[in-house]
Amino acid sequence: MTFGGLLFGYDTGVINGALDPLTADLGLTALTEGIVVSILIFGAAFGAMIGGALSDRHGRRHNILLLALVFTIGTLGCVLSPSWQVLALFRFILGLAVGGASATVPVYLAEIAPAERRGSIVTRNEVMIVTGQFAAFVINAIIFNLWGEVDGIWRLMLLVAVLPAIGLFIGMLRLPESPRWLVSQGRDEEALAVLSQVRTAERAQAEMAEVHRLAEEERVAKTAGRVDLGVRWVRVLILIGAGLGFCQQFTGINSVMYYGTQLLGDAGFSGDSAIIANTLNGAFSVIGITVGLLVINKLSRRTMLLGGFALTTTFHLLVGLSALLMPEGGAKAWLILVFVVLFVFSMQATIGPLVWLILSEMFPLKIRSLAIGISIFVLWMANALVALGFPPVVAAMGISNTFFAFAAFGVLAIVFIATCVPETKDRSLEELEDDFRARYS
Known part of the structure; x- marks a missing residue:
């Protein structure tokens, strides 16, 4: 589940080491460098808004599965880009996934985690973001020092991000929907079934009351x-x-x-x-x-x-x-x-x-x-x-x-x-x- 934060960090950090060979390959200027890097962040700003709305409408799990696919498509598009304009387009698409993950993953973690572990689990996502950036820096350094003379080596640096995207998709297939979202949709029986998977039977029953309270807070908060x-x-x-x-x-x-x-x-x-x-x-x-x-x-x-x-x-x-x-x-x-x-x-x-x-x-x-x-x-x-x-x-x-x-x-x-x-x-x-x-x- 924290692969969402890891992807967030890797995709925002990977451009760091890839930029020099990428600039040489695609002929970037200082301005087009800024566009290629920043357009992912502009995409993330809109992805956060769109991702939050889709998450509320279709469910947290559904949205994260969709984001894993967008991460994959955006990454492959960047890797295969023949020009900086095409690269910028797919970086924007990747940004939509990054922003969507920033709006959806912490919410899912907070809603699925036991109350006593909620803080540590949600903050773990923040740690995974900076860990993803660190991983990007290390992997870039290894790739560049081993194969830095190979033409288009920046494409291999970007391609590595496909692995956690696939891991996120496969992992989410095994995880349940957020019980809090299910309650907000009036699907109490499914919510109780989910809680029963991750809690004892007694605790699952007791926690339903808190889930109802949190769902009501969410409703009030959107007024x-x-x-x-x-x-x-x-x-x-x-x-x-x-x-x-x-x-x-x-x-x-x-x-x-x-x-x-x-x-x-x-x-x-x-x-x-x-x-x-x-x-x-x-x-x-x-x-x-x-x-x-x-x-x-x-x-x-x-x-x-x-x-x-x-x-x-x-x-x-x-x-x-x-x-x-x-x-x-x-x-x-x-x-x-x-x-x-x-x-x-x-x-x-x-x-x-x-x-x-x-x-x-x-x-x-x-x-x-x-x-x-x-x-x-x-x-x-x-x-x-x-x-x-x-x-x-x-x-x-x-x-x-x-x-x-x-x-x-x-x-x-x-x-x-x-x-x-x-x-x-x-x-x-x-x-x-x-x-x-x-x-x-």
């Missing part, structure tokens, strides 16, 4: 609409959620996860060394999110978020200063690598998981679906803009000025969080709603 957007405190809360998504992406984390190999090459590493060194970004991404999940409930959300942005902004400045002031050579390349790796670790240990957690905690039930949908759409679009703009911006401004720009965004993010973002740890939704009504009504 928000245009009228609610006319209420000032609701608009402010949604803008804060969208702002968090924007700030998370304009740390530039995905410029490293998508273009890390090229970035390190520009810093001074040779082609073979850059693709190997880039695996450290993947490794410290996994380590960072693991550390983050261990400490996330031990600190206040705002303290951890402000600390995270202070760290990432500091490392942006250090990368920029290293690129600007250090003489060309191995010392400069290694120093930039160290600061980039520390940035990735700091980001994934704090801002990465925290933004998703705060979004899940800050919205009152009635507007939750609407507000989270808008916030995540803004997050995906900001991700896409960073992916689209990074190659031409680096080409025009250089590494140093690009990272100085990220540092400036970091300062603005710190001001935004300090003045606007509420503390959500150990506070009920009712308390948060009352605060915002009082401040902005």
Whole structure:
């Protein structure tokens, strides 16, 4: 089941090491590089919306099976692409699957898991996403160093993603539909049968009551609409959620996860060394999110978020200063690598998981679906803009000025969080709603 998260990570990360041979093969410019990379993210933004709607209409299991097929078709289309335009088309299709997975897989995991294991199982999906990116970096490094001189080697790098897609499809054939979705469709007997497969008989009966309660919460949560957007405190809360998504992406984390190999090459590493060194970004991404999940409930959300942005902004400045002031050579390349790796670790240990957690905690039930949908759409679009703009911006401004720009965004993010973002740890939704009504009504 976590193959969905693994595919999400692999398909967003595989382009990193494949981009240099792909650029040489298809004659990409800085702009068309940005298009080929970012179009997957634009597709994901729409895939998240479409995937959520299809999941509600046809069921979580049905939707994940469909997504596994789309992953396969998108991957094979990318592998066989004769031009960058065709590659971009199939990258967009692949993005629809990535976005659909981001909207469906965590929901399915939350609805099928026992209550006491729900948190650990759902967060495991986040770990699998960064693990998928790390796996892409390692596999790319192995393939490139063994067969880097072979024409079209980037096609083999992309082809590897077919294996987890097939694994996801076969695995889902053996898994049941979400009992919560079945209850929402009035299919109580089937829901009880599913619960009886994964729970004891007594617990299955007891859990049906909770499933009914959660289904009612889901129904209530979908009652928000245009009228609610006319209420000032609701608009402010949604803008804060969208702002968090924007700030998370304009740390530039995905410029490293998508273009890390090229970035390190520009810093001074040779082609073979850059693709190997880039695996450290993947490794410290996994380590960072693991550390983050261990400490996330031990600190206040705002303290951890402000600390995270202070760290990432500091490392942006250090990368920029290293690129600007250090003489060309191995010392400069290694120093930039160290600061980039520390940035990735700091980001994934704090801002990465925290933004998703705060979004899940800050919205009152009635507007939750609407507000989270808008916030995540803004997050995906900001991700896409960073992916689209990074190659031409680096080409025009250089590494140093690009990272100085990220540092400036970091300062603005710190001001935004300090003045606007509420503390959500150990506070009920009712308390948060009352605060915002009082401040902005």
